[in-house]
Amino acid sequence: xxxxxxxxxxxxxxxxxxGRVVDWLVRDDxxxxxxxxxxxxxxxxxxxxxxxxxYHVELHGLNQWNGVAIAxxxxxxxxxxxxxxAPGFGKPLPDGTLPVExxxxxxxxxxxxxxxLYVPNGRELGDPHxxxxxxxxxxxxVSTGAWLQANPGVPFALMxxxxxxxxxxxxxxxxxxxxxxHVSEPExxxxxxxxxxxxxxxxRERVPQGFTYWDYQQLRFPRNEGMxxxxxxxxxxxxxxxxxxxxxxxxxxxxxxxxxxPVVVDLDFGPGDDDDRPMIF
DNA sequence: ATGTCACGTACGACGTGA
Numbered sequence: 649x650x651x652x653x654x655x656x657x658x659x660x661x662x663x664x665x666x667g668r669v670v671d672w673l674v675r676d677d678x679x680x681x682x683x684x685x686x687x688x689x690x691x692x693x694x695x696x697x698x699x700x701x702x703y704h705v706e707l708h709g710l711n712q713w714n715g716v717a718i719a720x721x722x723x724x725x726x727x728x729x730x731x732x733x734a735p736g737f738g739k740p741l742p743d744g745t746l747p748v749e750x751x752x753x754x755x756x757x758x759x760x761x762x763x764x765l766y767v768p769n770g771r772e773l774g775d776p777h778x779x780x781x782x783x784x785x786x787x788x789x790v791s792t793g794a795w796l797q798a799n800p801g802v803p804f805a806l807m808x809x810x811x812x813x814x815x816x817x818x819x820x821x822x823x824x825x826x827x828x829x830h831v832s833e834p835e836x837x838x839x840x841x842x843x844x845x846x847x848x849x850x851x852r853e854r855v856p857q858g859f860t861y862w863d864y865q866q867l868r869f870p871r872n873e874g875m876x877x878x879x880x881x882x883x884x885x886x887x888x889x890x891x892x893x894x895x896x897x898x899x900x901x902x903x904x905x906x907x908x909x910p911v912v913v914d915l916d917f918g919p920g921d922d923d924d925r926p927m928i929f
Numbered sequence: 930a931t932g933t934c935a936c937g938t939a940c941g942a943c944g945t946g947a
Contacts, residue, residue, distance in 0.1 A: 660947085661935055685947090687936070712936045713946070769947060811947095863947085864933035907934080907947085 651891070652758055652915045653677060656807035656880055657899075658684040658766070658861070658908035662717070665906055666694040670701045672899060672910065679721050680757050681910075682764030683707075684809045686715035693717070708753040716753045716764045716808070728754040731763070732794075733787040737780045751784070760886065760915070761799070765808035770829040778829060781811070785838035793845035796883060803886040803915070806847060809861075809878050809908065812839045814849075817857065818876035820868075830877065847881035850913055854893040861908045862900055869900050878911050889915040 655678050659665050662683065673681060681703075686693065689709050698705050698719050708729045709715035718724055731754065736746030754763040765788070770781040788806075796804060812835045813819045825831045843849070859874030868874060882890065892914040899909040 664935070685935095771947085867932055870931070904934095 650917055650920045652679045652760070652917065653912060654680045654682075654760075654762065654805070654807070654880070654915060655896075655910045655912040656682040656684070656764065656809075656878060657910040658809040658878060658906060660685050660687070660906040660908065662686040662715075663688055663692060663694060665904065666697045668899070668902075668904070668906075670697045670703075672896070673703065673719070674701050676896070676910075676912070678910075678912070680760075680762065681719045682762060682807050683717040683719065684715075684764060684766035684908075686717050687712050688715055706753065706755055708750045710750045714750045714766055716750060716766055718753060718755050718757070718762065718764050720755075720757045722758050725756045726754075731788060731791045733791050735780065735783045735787055737768070737777070752788075759803065761795075761802055761804045763806045763808070765806055765810070767809060767811045769811050770835070773827065773829060773832060781829075782834055782838055785835075786841065789838070789841040789845050792842065792847070796846050801885055802883075803889060804847075804883040805850070805880055805886045806842065807880040807911070810839065811877055812836065813875050813877055814839050815876075818859075820859070820871075820873035820875070830875065842881055846883055848884070848887050850880050850882040850887050850890045851893040851895070851911055852879075854890075855895055858895045858897065860895055860911055864907050878908055880911055880913055882913075886915070889917065891916040 703719040705719045706724045706727045707717035736748040738747050751766045768781040770778040813830045816822050819825050860878035862869040862874040890913050894912050896910040
């Protein structure tokens with residue numbers, strides 16, 4: 649394959665939406681999908697629908713909350729559940745450590761190292777969940793920076809629901825978000841830290857405007873009152889392969905949509921063993 | 930015109946998370 653289409657999508661329960669998700673994968677010819685908020689354990693995951701459509705699946709799900717997965721037409725290699733140093737949260741376990749939630753899964757597909765991430769929401773400024781969010785992002789940046797140093801030349805991307813709107817134009821109203829999470833300076837600094845260790849938002853360059861999430865409440869989608877909080881952050885080696893990007897706004901329409909839509913990039917590996925390439929030369 | 934949805938528990942309706 650000379651071109652690989654990679655996407656990220658917070659599906660908000662895969663059991664509720666497996667039909668929509670697999671239909672879109674096939675219809676849009678997606679090769680690799682990182683999913684967030686699958687909201688299930690492995691034994692509850694609808695593997696069959698993915699396998700029948702030609703996708704392998706690797707996932708990390710502990711309970712009805714959070715949960716991340718990767719689906720891919722090519723084999724999924726070197727799966728890693730959670731990143732080194734990821735902080736836990738909640739009631740301490742018998743050994744005194746905090747439970748680490750199911751928010752990160754990494755794998756290599758076609759020589760590309762990718763992570764599907766569901767960043768903690770934060771709830772309210774000053775809430776323990778907010779401090780947890782910032783700590784989680786800090787540890788993610790440190791872990792990512794170390795990995796990039798140790799693996800030069802490997803195309804690498806973090807993708808998922810970051811629960812941060814980096815720009816004022818990434819929310820429908822800065823007045824509405826004044827004093828709330830997702831737009832605070834510490835959250836934006838945490839997002840910038842990911843860029844400072846060597847990652848770039850490979851979608852923003854090609855799609856400067858557009859939301860990726862609209863709350864189910866208050867007619868947010870019909871009014872286009874959304875947020876841009878889902879991103880694909882690529883290393884330089886990854887970014888150099890990107891030839892196209894899009895936000896699939898149509899996936900917020902119709903029956904029983906997720907509140908998020910897919911974010912997509914195409915990677916071009918140049919002339920190669922592309923079965924689909926017409927033999928006209 | 931529309932004013933939220935998904936999960937678990939447990940079989941109606943509420944608590945939790947987003």
